[in-house]
Every structure is written in structure tokens, then in C-alpha cells.
Amino acid sequence: MEFKISKELILQLEHLIDSKNDRELEILLKDMHHADIAEILDDLDFDEATYIFRLLDSEKTSEILLELEEDLRENILSRLSPKEIAEELDELDTDDAADIIGELSQEIKNEVISELLDVEHAKDIVELLRYDEDTAGGLMGKELVQVNENWSVLTCVKEMRLQAENVSRIHSIYVVDEENRLKGRLSLKDLLTTSTRTPISDVYIRKVDSVSVDTKDVEVARIMQKYDLEAIPVVDELGRLVGRITIDDIVDVIKDEADKDYQLAAGISQDVEADDSIIELTRARLPWLVLALLGGFVTVKVLGLFEGAMEEHGQLFFFTPLIAAMAGNVGVQSSAIIVQGLANNTLSGSLWNRLLKEVSLSLLNGVILAAILLVGSYFLLNVDIWIGITVTTALISVIVIASLIGTFIPITLNKFGIDPALATGPFITTSNDICGILIYFSIAKLILGF
């Protein structure tokens, strides 16, 4: 289990491709896991990757396609004919096949579907394409094992053996009625430990968790995590069993959601990766920087209001970056804790209690930091004592206000159905910069009177 792609392996592969040594290549790749081959293809250049892809049989290539990074997959698919793409999809589970078709252009999509060999499979895929990507319908697959509540266990086992041929992993056996409505479930373990003569209606569990086709993917993830489920059946509006979602798809949803929040907190507005193009990365990063720049304009204006202080109390201006930085950091901390609490559903109590707690917390932090600042400004920075007192007073006020803003904004966004993670990152630092500097100089004006 210690698979790591070595430079030597890549060089060896490139050499074999150059010399068109297909036999050696095939031997080298034969026993490799498709996920490892996908990782290798991502590391090779496009022509090399295509060369290897064409060498492998479709049982393997279809799985590899799934694991490739999106750019490379798109590139490889663009070189395949609709018939060839359909051959790949025939090997895949319906949910994976639907995901790949979803990435194709409308025109090619239809051609590919018409080339699918297995009609049942094609029907299932077309059905899945109807659902939104971020709903249970968009996540589910059609591969499941279901039995009728009126069957005997013997019929059941026979039918299951047939169905199991098309299902790579059996999580649960779902029990339905004549109208295909979900009635309950039967665990494989129960089947293993029950005599074959028992009637099915005697053994199945009449309680089964399910989600509806239009349940949001993050909600499905929350439910499966909370109830520790490895698979969950999906029902339509009439309660009929239409598919199942497995935990591996949910792992992706959880990771994507966490990545998205992380990127928003860092001021990156689209799902990008380090290896994306400069244009894509700029599109994700520039908007937030423009926002921060415009916020910067406001801070320039605010500071301009207090130009009068420059002659007598010029040292005040040395502290603006410190005040702004503290306001920004405190605000990000507060909002991050709220965003995470909302995401993990661990936030209890009212908004007022939350703000009250945040005030106490930031007062405690503020007083400690102010003490360090007061001592530091006197001994290390050698500033005028009155400036020291001004900055210290301002620091406490700024920290309290910044933490309130950091708490209030994500909670409010969430109330209005907006993603609270938007409030983290540049948005909160910029607004806290402005507020912080305004508060700082207003207090200075009060104390020093310029």
C-alpha cells in the first residue's frame, strides 16, 4: 500500500512511449490500480497520457476517466468519438456515467446516449441527467438490490443473485411493495444468519432512513454522517425507490464543501486548484482583491479626515497598520468560528447570547493585548505616553467592535439564506480595517483633542 509515483517510473514510461514499446508498457501497467494510473496520466503530458489511455482496455480506462483531473479528462474525451465515449460509459455505474455525460456539450451528449449499448443502463443514465447536480437525485446511482415484500426468501435470494451481478457493492437490500414504494430494508448480515425458509415479510426491518430526490447534497451528507450510514435510499415524491447514495460520494461532498469554505476564507471565489491556468486563478482571486482595494480607498479617505493630527501627533499614523491588523485578525477569528459552527450544526442559543459571549471573550483578549501594547509602546516603541494611552484605549474598543462585526455578519447572512462563508476573508478584514481606523482616530481626537 505504499504506492508513490517515482520520477524513475515517469521517465521509464516516457521512454517506453517514445520507443512505442507497447508490450513493455502493457506489462508495466497491467497490475496497477486504476487510481494509480490516473495519477500517472495527470503527471504526463497530454500526448503521452492519450497514448497510454488508448493502449488500455475499456474496463480499465472507464475507471481511469473517473479519477482524472477535469482538464485532462475533457481533453481526452475531446479526442474520442461518441461511440468510443459510449463504450467507456457502458462500463461505469450510472451515477458516474451521468457525471461524465454532464460535462459534455449538449450535442455530443445526445450522440453519446444514442450509442449506449445497454438500453436499461441508458434509460437510467438519462433519468439521472434530469436531476440537479447538487441534489440527492444528482448524487444517486441506480445500482441497488431490491426485493418485493411479498416474496419468499427463496425467490428473494434467487432474484438478488441476478441483481447482484450488476451491483459492485451491496450495502443494503431494499424492500418495496407492488408499487415500488420503499417499505424497509434487509441487511446482508441478516440474510446470512437467517434460514432460507423464513418468509421475507417476517425478517425485514420496517424502518429505513431515506432522502427525497430533491434533498440538497449537503443535507444528505449531514444525515449520513449523523446517522452513520454507508448508503441511503432515495425516493421520489410518491415514496417510490428510485436510487441510492453511497458514502464515497458523500466523502466528496464533504471535502468539496470544506474546500469551498476554506477558499472563501482566503478570498478565492471559485473552486480552483494550484494547477489551474493563470486566467482561471485570476478570475477567482482578482474580484476579492478589487474589493480590498476599494476598501483601501475608503481607509485613505478616513485617514484624510484626520489630517489635522499629523503636525502635532504624527506618531498616531505609525499605529494605523497595527490597529487595522488587529481588527482584521479578530474579525476573521470570530467569523470563522461562527461559519464552522453553522456548517457543523453545533451553534445553539440566540444571536444575543452569542454576541454577549463574543463581547466578554474579546474584552478579555482586548485587555490582555492592551496591557502588552501599553508596556510595549512605552519601553519598546518610545512613543509619547498620551499616544500610548490613546492607542491602548482604541485597541480594546476596536477588538470588541471587530469581534461583534465578525459574529453578526455571518449569522445574519445565514438567516437570509446566503452562504455565511462569504463573510470571512477579505470582506471581513476590509470592513474591519475601515471601522477600526475610524474608531481609532475618533478616540484619538477625543483624548488628544486636535
Next chain:
Amino acid sequence: MEFKISKELILQLEHLIDSKNDRELEILLKDMHHADIAEILDDLDFDEATYIFRLLDSEKTSEILLELEEDLRENILSRLSPKEIAEELDELDTDDAADIIGELSQEIKNEVISELLDVEHAKDIVELLRYDEDTAGGLMGKELVQVNENWSVLTCVKEMRLQAENVSRIHSIYVVDEENRLKGRLSLKDLLTTSTRTPISDVYIRKVDSVSVDTKDVEVARIMQKYDLEAIPVVDELGRLVGRITIDDIVDVIKDEADKDYQLAAGISQDVEADDSIIELTRARLPWLVLALLGGFVTVKVLGLFEGAMEEHGQLFFFTPLIAAMAGNVGVQSSAIIVQGLANNTLSGSLWNRLLKEVSLSLLNGVILAAILLVGSYFLLNVDIWIGITVTTALISVIVIASLIGTFIPITLNKFGIDPALATGPFITTSNDICGILIYFSIAKLILGF
């Protein structure tokens, strides 16, 4: 599947507890999922939670214990005798039981273990306690189904039925030799679709992914995600099968890791939640704020170096928060993309290529932002044209340098085996504030000559 805890339910429960109406309480909670009850207990006050906990039978309470927030679990456990704790643990899987014992003090731990009724279970738990929490050994459970490669399928099925009684979910059937060394696996599906007369050695798959007891948890998560595994067997140094890890434990590892990175990016150094105490939250937040404050001291000193500019070019000081904010935001963006790339294993290419790409990217961003700034400073901010040119030139330089720092630091930390996520958040904003201001005023000095 639409379980939401309503205020009415909580009020109703509180009322029933007040009036000690145990019968009604039992009826109300009887059909509720243990995860839902845990959520309710987290919402009640401690005495109420304990009251309900004592009312339920141990089959349910043991599962509830697992789902509770740590504080409440600790509180409830502190009110139970070692014998009572042991009764709870007897109901749990070995890995979950070991996790709970791991939270107890050394003294109580030993008493609890001596009170465990099932000796085999106790032995397993004691074994699990030997492993580090963040390794495969610390994650694994002992509940698995294993068969001997020399058995016939008939013996196998009989033995499996016995073993399956103690295993709540069967993922795979592991095949071992006489020395208990892991040789391969047998899927339940194969068993379902194979005649019972086939000898076991004919049907099992002689290839099975496994991890070693001391593999790090994040590495186990990476492997299980990459190869889409729902369970993975764990072997000791001699290749003997000692346990298995299931995907639900891995979901927690993935979530914890993402949460940790997110918190580090926000300047929160410990795993805290919004509902933790003020002291815990302060302990997690204050260190980063002190770091930022000390960084602020340095910016004050740096600005002091350029005091001479104040008389003639005082407007320069209006732009320090803007420059600092841009440096901070760019730095955080760059480092976040690197941290995420490292975490997801999608970073390819050398450090030099990476830095080169970042320079191009930040030059592109920098020029666009500088153009906005130049126009804005002339028309909106009405500053002297030379100050405008100075600030604009500085902005481009600062953005490029900040992005290089943001790229270089996490990659370097990672090379030395330090968590690169440490580089995000206050650390990068503070160092970029200092560098940014230094660069800005140095350029100003060059252009304006004060």
C-alpha cells in the same frame, strides 16, 4: 428523515423532567434515533441531560455517549461509577469503547477495564489503547469477519455466521493463513453468487489493500479515498491481521483535518467550537493575536524610520493600511492555494516553476489593481500625482513579493515536515504587513527623495 429539534420539543421535555413524568418521557424517546437524542441532550442543561440519560437503557445510552459533545460526555461519565461506565462500554464496538476509555483519567481507566464483563472484548480494547490516536492502530476496530484459506466454503459460512453475530456491518471477509497473516479477501457478493460447495482457496481474491498499525490517520484517509474503499484491513509488523478501519471513521478524520486547516487559516490554534468556554476560546485565539500585535510593533518601528517623510509627503501615511491590506490578502490567497494543493496531493512541478507561475499571476493581478489605484488616486482621492505614482509602483511590487512569500513559506514548511497550514492566517498577514510597508516606503524614498 426530516428530524429537526423544535423549541416545543425541548420545552415539553423540560416540563416532563420537572414533573418527573418518566413514563411519558420514555414513550417520547422510545423510537428516537440515538443521534437525535444526543443532539437533544446537548441542548438541555446538564442536570436535565443526566436525568434523561439515567432513564434510558444501556444499549441506547452507550450509542448516545459516542455522539455527545465532549464536555457533556465528560460530565456524564464523571457521575457514573466505573462499573456503570464498563456496562456502557460492553455495548460498544472496540474502537469506540477504546476512544471513550482514552478520555478517562489513568486511575478510572484501570478500574473500568477491570469491570468489563466480556473478557475477549476487554482484551481487544486494551490492545487498541496501546496505539497512538492518530495512527491506523488508533482508528481500527477489532470487529471483523475472517476465514482461513484452508477451510472449505461450508466451514467458512458456518464460522462466519458465528462471527457475524458480533459484527454490526460486514464490509469484507478477510482470508488469513494458519499464522493469521492476511492473504486476501472474499466479498459478500461473491459468497452470495457462489455455490457453497466451492473450496475457499478457489474463490478468494489474493490481492487486498491494507495499512500497517502505525500508518498515520491522514494517510489512511488518503488511501481509502483514492482507492474508494469502504473498509481497509490493518496488519502488524509481521503482516498479521489485527483490525479493520471503516469509512465512517475516515469521514471524521477528513472533517477534522479540514476543520483544522480552516481554523489555522483564521488564526485559531486549537480545535475549538463556538460553544466552548471563554477560557478555551481565548487559549485558542490569543496566541495568534499576540503574534499579530508583536508584528504590529515592528510596523510601528518601520514607519518610524520614515518619519522624515511626514512633513512634506504626509499623504503617504494615508496609504499604509491599503498597502498592508493588499499584501495580506494576496499572501493569504497564495498560501491557501498551496496549502490546499498539498493537502489534496494535487501539487505537481518544482518549487521554481511554482514561484514563476505565482509571479506571472501576481504581476497580472498587480497591473490591473495598480491601474485602478492610479485612476482612483487621481480622481477619487485627489492626491498629489507623484504620490499616486509612488503608491501605484509600490502596489505592484508589494503584490508580487507578498505572493512569493505566500507561496514559498508553506512549501518550505512542508519540506521540513511542518504543517503548512501554520503559514496561513495571521502568520502570513503579519509578515506581509511588515514587508509591504517596508517596500512601500523604500520605493517612496527612491521616487520622492526625502
